[in-house]
Amino acid sequence: MQLTLEPDTVTWPETHYLFVEKIGAFQDTAHKAWQQLHERVPEIAAHSQITRYFSLYKMDQQIYRAGVGVAAHPGEIPEGLQYQLVAPGQYIRFVLTGSYANLGEASGRVWHIVEDKKTPLRNDFNIEHYVNDPKTTPEDQLITEILFPVP
Secondary structure (H helix, E strand, O other), X not given: OEEOOOOEEEEEOOEEEEEEEEEOOHHHHHHHHHHHHHHHHHHHHHHOOEEEEEEEEEOOOOEEEEEXXXXXXXXXXXXXXXXXXXXXXXXXXXXXXXXHXXXXXXXXXXXXXXXXXXXXXXXXXXXXXXXXXXXXXOHHHOEEEEEEEOO
16 A cells, blocks of 8 residues: 555535435444436536546545535535535645555554544545546556645
């Protein structure tokens, strides 16, 4: 597993977001949320330009949102999806290179780093941004940004 242990700071842009939300333990909900989202991707793509894939989550409230950024406000929201305009903001970023199977371990590790350094966080969602396409990228070259909201 290749994981940056020293974060840098990035600005997340304002993003139109279509998503499936699940509440509960992430090991039970995340996969189901992505399954439901992927079933809707053809319908989303028929009406909107998909710009990125990412999840929003709040660990303490066990809220997990699997979704896609789209280029503009969708005129039509497919059944089973919700819409949110994600505000721009500052985040510290850790980068995982490799299989999505390592995300649980990587996320746990960076949570401990943030806690140990007593990094002040903004009350907002964390983001997992899946930078490249697993359909066309070798598994060991997948890039995932793990973002923590900072004031």
